[in-house]
Amino acid sequence: QVQLQQSGAELAKPGSSVKISCKASGYTFTSYYISWIKQTTGQGLEFIGYIKTGSGGTNYNEKFKGKATLTVDKSSSTAFMQLSSLTPDDSAVYYCARSGWEYWGQGVMVTVSS
Amino acid sequence: DVVMTQTPVSLSVAIGQPASISCKSSQSLVHSDGKTYLNWFLQRPGQSPKRLIYLVSKLDSGIPDRFSGSGSETAFTLKISRVEADDLGVYYCLQGTHFPHTFGAGTKLELK
Numbered sequence: 001q002v003q004l005q006q007s008g009a010e011l012a013k014p015g016s017s018v019k020i021s022c023k024a025s026g027y028t029f030t031s032y033y034i035s036w037i038k039q040t041t042g043q044g045l046e047f048i049g050y051i052k053t054g055s056g057g058t059n060y061n062e063k064f065k066g067k068a069t070l071t072v073d074k075s076s077s078t079a080f081m082q083l084s085s086l087t088p089d090d091s092a093v094y095y096c097a098r099s100g101w102e103y104w105g106q107g108v109m110v111t112v113s114s
Numbered sequence: 115d116v117v118m119t120q121t122p123v124s125l126s127v128a129i130g131q132p133a134s135i136s137c138k139s140s141q142s143l144v145h146s147d148g149k150t151y152l153n154w155f156l157q158r159p160g161q162s163p164k165r166l167i168y169l170v171s172k173l174d175s176g177i178p179d180r181f182s183g184s185g186s187e188t189a190f191t192l193k194i195s196r197v198e199a200d201d202l203g204v205y206y207c208l209q210g211t212h213f214p215h216t217f218g219a220g221t222k223l224e225l226k
Contacts, residue, residue, distance in 0.1 A: 062214070101210070
């Protein structure tokens with residue numbers, strides 16, 4: 001069965017970076033893009049961007065350019081998102097989802113606090 | 115960006131009664147390939163969003179036929195013919211036609 005297993009919760013200080021992962025199983029990893037989504041109480045669900053898992057090509061929502069960096073490791077069927085220069089506004093739950101939106105990870109809570 | 119205006123914000127419905135949620139887009143969601151990439155999700159408390167409907171009206175596997183989706187161009191509707199307790203949560207629409215993809219703000223379905 002298709003599964004997207006995300007890494008654990010993160011507590012980070014302002015100005016630092018975090019890198020969260022999304023490990024795929026149950027299908028051919030390179031056949032589907034991986035998208036990333038931010039969820040906050042105030043802003044709801046926001047699409048960050050996607051990565052083409054075969055080529056590593058990326059497409060970012062303009063709002064998240066410079067904030068999020070998407071990468072993949074095909075050998076481990078894992079997608080990564082690095083969030084940099086963290087501020088309290090980056091505190092959120094971050095999801096990965098397979099293209100088509102049928103399968104989602106369980107979400108990672110990122111808390112930015114001094 | 116395409117704005118997805120979802121109404122109502124909340125909905126209080128008795129078990130067995132129907133429910134309807136609207137999603138209107140600021141531009142047509144018909145893609146150049148002729149398809150309309152409009153999805154509906156249900157997010158239960160503490161869970162990830164679960165896709166219910168894709169391409170406006172296609173039900174995902176395992177989703178009861180009490181759910182239906184309809185609409186075209188810029189106006190879309192999710193209907194539940196008879197609400198059950200398991201249907202409670204927040205419903206979102208998502209357009210996948212234009213980049214960046216955008217979500218509606220959500221509709222919270224509660225029991226009356």
